Amino acid sequence: MSTPDHLLYTKTHEWVRREGGEAVVGITVHAQEELRDVVFVELPNVGRSVKQGEAVAVIESVKAAFDIYAPVSGTIARVNDSVSKNPQVVNQDCYGVGWLYTISPVSPDEFTRLMTAEQYTKQLQAETH
Amino acid sequence: MEPLIFERSIPGRRGYVPPPNDVPPSDPSAFIPPDQLRATAATWPEVAEVDVIRHYTRLSQLNYSIDTHFYPLGSCTMKHNPRVNERVAALPGFSWLHPLQPAAHTQGILQLLHELEQLLCAITGMAAFTLQPAAGAQGELTGLKIMAAYHRRQQRHRSTILIPDSAHGTNPASAALSGFSVVQLPSGPDGLIDVRELKARLTGDVAGLMLTNPNTLGLFERDIKTIAALLHEQEALVYMDGANMNALLGVARPGDMGIDILQLNLHKTFSTPHGGGGPGAGPVGVTSTLADLLPLPRVRQRGKSLVWQEEGTASVGRVHGFYGNVGVLVRAYTYIRSLGRDGLSRASRVAIINANYLKTKLQEICPVPYDRACLHEFVATMKAVRAHGVNAWDVAKRLLDYGCYAPTVYFPLIVEEALMIEPTETESKETLDQFAQALGQIIAEVRSDPEMVRHAPHRLPVNRLDDVKAAREPNLRWRPGRSPNWATAGQR
Numbered sequence: 360m361s362t363p364d365h366l367l368y369t370k371t372h373e374w375v376r377r378e379g380g381e382a383v384v385g386i387t388v389h390a391q392e393e394l395r396d397v398v399f400v401e402l403p404n405v406g407r408s409v410k411q412g413e414a415v416a417v418i419e420s421v422k423a424a425f426d427i428y429a430p431v432s433g434t435i436a437r438v439n440d441s442v443s444k445n446p447q448v449v450n451q452d453c454y455g456v457g458w459l460y461t462i463s464p465v466s467p468d469e470f471t472r473l474m475t476a477e478q479y480t481k482q483l484q485a486e487t488h
Numbered sequence: 489m490e491p492l493i494f495e496r497s498i499p500g501r502r503g504y505v506p507p508p509n510d511v512p513p514s515d516p517s518a519f520i521p522p523d524q525l526r527a528t529a530a531t532w533p534e535v536a537e538v539d540v541i542r543h544y545t546r547l548s549q550l551n552y553s554i555d556t557h558f559y560p561l562g563s564c565t566m567k568h569n570p571r572v573n574e575r576v577a578a579l580p581g582f583s584w585l586h587p588l589q590p591a592a593h594t595q596g597i598l599q600l601l602h603e604l605e606q607l608l609c610a611i612t613g614m615a616a617f618t619l620q621p622a623a624g625a626q627g628e629l630t631g632l633k634i635m636a637a638y639h640r641r642q643q644r645h646r647s648t649i650l651i652p653d654s655a656h657g658t659n660p661a662s663a664a665l666s667g668f669s670v671v672q673l674p675s676g677p678d679g680l681i682d683v684r685e686l687k688a689r690l691t692g693d694v695a696g697l698m699l700t701n702p703n704t705l706g707l708f709e710r711d712i713k714t715i716a717a718l719l720h721e722q723e724a725l726v727y728m729d730g731a732n733m734n735a736l737l738g739v740a741r742p743g744d745m746g747i748d749i750l751q752l753n754l755h756k757t758f759s760t761p762h763g764g765g766g767p768g769a770g771p772v773g774v775t776s777t778l779a780d781l782l783p784l785p786r787v788r789q790r791g792k793s794l795v796w797q798e799e800g801t802a803s804v805g806r807v808h809g810f811y812g813n814v815g816v817l818v819r820a821y822t823y824i825r826s827l828g829r830d831g832l833s834r835a836s837r838v839a840i841i842n843a844n845y846l847k848t849k850l851q852e853i854c855p856v857p858y859d860r861a862c863l864h865e866f867v868a869t870m871k872a873v874r875a876h877g878v879n880a881w882d883v884a885k886r887l888l889d890y891g892c893y894a895p896t897v898y899f900p901l902i903v904e905e906a907l908m909i910e911p912t913e914t915e916s917k918e919t920l921d922q923f924a925q926a927l928g929q930i931i932a933e934v935r936s937d938p939e940m941v942r943h944a945p946h947r948l949p950v951n952r953l954d955d956v957k958a959a960r961e962p963n964l965r966w967r968p969g970r971s972p973n974w975a976t977a978g979q980r
Contacts, residue, residue: 396955396956398956398959398960399959419959421955421956421959422881422898423657423898423899423901424657446960447956447960
């Protein structure tokens, strides 16, 4: 299962790409496989201030609707409108064009609470055994 | 595939020819606002009566229903609906009533509604009921409005509702719609509410706890009295979703467990047809402290007659036009009166026995993660079939080929590849055995021919539908000159 090394991860299966003071957020390959085909994505409003662990987006799949949590605290800076229009890109390329939103600015110590690829892989193994 | 009734239309064909109009025509724009007037005539299918009858009869024969098939749809209580309910609801004294008739002319139905309220109080141990809400989720909303009004009256600011992670999705939705924020309670390792987790989240901002008992795993919340006492110590209330009351009739009463507000789903527990999505009825019962917050109007005894009380309480307001879905209420009343106290109690006990029988019978092929004696339903996991590239969804679709309606899948979310099975009390041992045998055969097929299971069903008029396309590109209506694209709808 693909878990890119350059990303950070949450227990709730979001990934974070650190770009300076900005955090780009999406869901992992494991999450999109569990969700199965995504049919609808509801993204937060730009400018909304969010706390780490707060539900900020909703992904609806053929299976159910799931909350997507903010991995770090900050303000929603950008949202990926193309996933609202074509929800299937979350399944097709969850680490690339299927990103969901960005949070900015984020204080550097927020990132230290996230998991590395290695830690996340261990968690996945623990969950499936 | 049966064509749409519109596609059967032949210009000029008629079922009936009405007599010539002998009333002077009037201009509709004189009494209908212009934005509500159509610019072009409506397109009706032009067909003979026999075409209509055959079309809808054929459609009904293509359908799966409780009248044709075993229907173990977990959480939905798809029991057989006794025909005496229909017979009573069709009595002219009920079916010809108009809701605008004065109370003096409708004492019969008022008496029925009044008695139904009292019966529901006796069954649940609550002090008072409203019959207005149209279904379970509207009952939840009504109950939460009552909870909010109660705290407002006590001049307490409470904005949080605690909800277990096994709850029906309607619970957090109703709480959010009522303006509360939702805090999720993680279930303990036994699938029940974890009292320590509850205590950790029981702050002074908690308005109440919303739970389902038995919960969605079909397990009785053993600590319910402790839980209710903890909430009450914090001056918070306990709301119970009564969706699973089919396990408790004549066995245990929510009122005795410390529940403050409860909604019942009459269409489930008290047997009224609801396979097509309704109509339902979601009466809300409350303790005596909360009774004056119930929606108005309420039926009241004044001397020898019954009247509608329209005002004079701290009511949260009206939640339904007129008096709720009265036809459903008549059927539920008939069900309760025809079974009686002992019959209802026996119904719940047999529902529990049936579920446990089936759970045990299926033990080998689909294990139950939270494995204890269950109540009216149980949740099994189909995790094992994933090794063959098959999932719970595929197994559910294959069950249709065996003449069983599929159980609820992927709910509750805390069980992977969940199959939620509720056989109800009205199924015989033979039916349960057939279901277990079908599931056993499917598991064997998963090993020998997983590809076939992945593409099930194969024996139905329509095979696997494209759920993704249906959700992403919904095409919900027929338009003249444009045929629906049956090719993508799994036509055979």
